[in-house]
Amino acid sequence: xxxxxxxxxxxxxxxxxxxxxxxxxxxxxxxxxxxxxxxxxxxxxxxxxxxxxxxxxxxxxxxxxxxxxxxxxxxxxxxxxxxxxxxxxxxxxxxxxxxxxxxxxxxxxxxxxxxxxxxxxxxxxxxxxxxxxxxxxxxxxxxxxxxxxxxxxxxxxxxxxxxxxxxxxxxxxxxxxxxxxxxxxxxxxxxxxxxxxxxxxxxxxxxxxxxxxxxxxxxxxxxxxxxxxxxxxxxxxxxxxxxxxxxxxxxxxxxxxxxxxxxxxxxxxxxxxxxxx
Amino acid sequence: xxxxxxxxxxxxxxxxxxxxxxxxxxxxxxxxxxxxxxxxxxxxxxxxxxxxxxxxxxxxxxxxxxxxxxxxxxxxxxxxxxxxxxxxxxxxxxxxxxxxxxxxxxxxxxxxxxxxxxxxxxxxxxxxxxxxxxxxxxxxxxxxxxxxxxxxxxxxxxxxxxxxxxxxxxxxxxxxxxxxxxxxxxxxx
Numbered sequence: 001x002x003x004x005x006x007x008x009x010x011x012x013x014x015x016x017x018x019x020x021x022x023x024x025x026x027x028x029x030x031x032x033x034x035x036x037x038x039x040x041x042x043x044x045x046x047x048x049x050x051x052x053x054x055x056x057x058x059x060x061x062x063x064x065x066x067x068x069x070x071x072x073x074x075x076x077x078x079x080x081x082x083x084x085x086x087x088x089x090x091x092x093x094x095x096x097x098x099x100x101x102x103x104x105x106x107x108x109x110x111x112x113x114x115x116x117x118x119x120x121x122x123x124x125x126x127x128x129x130x131x132x133x134x135x136x137x138x139x140x141x142x143x144x145x146x147x148x149x150x151x152x153x154x155x156x157x158x159x160x161x162x163x164x165x166x167x168x169x170x171x172x173x174x175x176x177x178x179x180x181x182x183x184x185x186x187x188x189x190x191x192x193x194x195x196x197x198x199x200x201x202x203x204x205x206x207x208x209x210x211x212x213x214x215x216x217x218x219x220x221x222x223x224x225x226x227x228x229x230x231x232x233x234x235x236x237x238x239x240x241x242x243x244x245x246x247x248x249x250x251x252x253x254x255x256x257x258x259x260x261x262x263x264x265x266x267x268x269x270x271x272x273x274x275x276x277x
Numbered sequence: 278x279x280x281x282x283x284x285x286x287x288x289x290x291x292x293x294x295x296x297x298x299x300x301x302x303x304x305x306x307x308x309x310x311x312x313x314x315x316x317x318x319x320x321x322x323x324x325x326x327x328x329x330x331x332x333x334x335x336x337x338x339x340x341x342x343x344x345x346x347x348x349x350x351x352x353x354x355x356x357x358x359x360x361x362x363x364x365x366x367x368x369x370x371x372x373x374x375x376x377x378x379x380x381x382x383x384x385x386x387x388x389x390x391x392x393x394x395x396x397x398x399x400x401x402x403x404x405x406x407x408x409x410x411x412x413x414x415x416x417x418x419x420x421x422x423x424x425x426x427x428x429x430x431x432x433x434x435x436x437x438x439x440x441x442x443x444x445x446x447x448x449x450x451x452x453x454x455x456x457x458x459x460x461x462x463x464x465x466x
Contacts, residue, residue: 009449042301
């Protein structure tokens with residue numbers, strides 16, 4: 001055979017394969033007690049439960065969880081920065097006082113006739129059920145409604161202690177239920193001051209975030225249910241109390257932030273968003 | 278050492294559910310290739326310790342393992358990263374070593390398992406491999422010493438799948454250059 005340096009790639013590859021048995025590969029070591037690598041790993045897995053695979057992010061100890069949240073916030077910041085760089089304005093959101101205030105005792109009559117079943121979305125802790133005009137009064141901004149006649153007026157309107165307005169439609173023929181069986185469509189509207197503080201989102205492995213061009217910029221978030229939180233001016237993260245009910249379109253227009261949750265898909269969500277008036 | 282998709286998937290599912298014996302089984306299945314990978318990436322480190330650490334990290338990350346994906350390259354990537362992290366503190370580079378019996382010389386050869394290289398050529402080849410840059414040694418080692426597929430090599434070393442072929446051929450070209458530098462005579466070593 002020729003010299004090594006004149007070998008073709010294939011010959012060199014074969015020469016390399018031929019030296020495999022000659023390499024001083026490390027052998028699995030036995031510990032003094034006779035424990036092999038696999039049983040030592042097992043023993044450490046048992047002894048160090050903090051690293052257990054069973055712990056999902058929500059079952060981490062609080063300190064660890066805070067770290068995870070902070071890391072996710074950084075990732076989202078980077079995504080927003082990237083979106084801005086590509087000409088899609090990022091959503092720069094911090095909503096009111098993240099500490100919140102207790103829900104005021106709203107004396108307004110319920111939007112649903114008394115005696116009827118619970119209003120749609122009543123289990124979501126969206127706030128007090130009110131009518132649209134009252135919601136707008138309390139929130140301090142005009143509440144927009146979708147103009148699509150197929151949707152009609154919302155089945156329930158809520159305003160929260162943080163002046164977040166929620167419009168809820170019960171499922172209907174053209175409006176499949178979301179994760180919540182009694183909710184077909186949820187539209188949230190709330191004041192978001194322009195601020196460098198980001199909204200952070202917990203994005204699970206099965207969730208995608210896609211920038212969309214709408215108003216001052218927004219995102220379509222699709223996939224596994226996600227929780228979200230925002231970071232207070234003090235640097236604390238504040239988690240929203242509930243999971244979102246479905247895929248979400250979130251965007252900002254002026255100083256108001258809007259969020260649509262639906263199982264109708266992105267295009268339908270955008271159509272609804274564009275119809276808000 | 279080959280991947281066993283069905284058995285792996287079962288063991289992973291059980292390990293995720295907290296069955297440490299199932300994970301121990303996975304460790305035992307892949308410990309040899311894990312040790313070799315760590316050795317290839319950082320021959321100077323305590324590979325047993327590096328691999329143990331990598332298996333613990335893999336266990337903690339099992340919830341992020343994509344169902345249906347091959348386990349072996351996923352694991353080897355964690356191993357390779359762990360070994361890379363230890364390079365800085367690993368001290369002087371020594372490179373891959375030959376088995377003592379092989380260094381001893383003619384007593385063990387010619388033997389079919391050592392192929393057709395003469396002892397001297399083998400020596401030259403080891404020396405050349407050990408003069409390569411880390412990334413060249415890694416890709417050559419993954420493909421020809423660990424016999425990983427291109428796809429597995431890409432995942433294990435964290436390089437784009439489409440560039441494994443070109444990186445391998447570039448690394449072979451460098452290996453040839455090194456051999457030319459060290460391998461004086463017209464017919465080489």
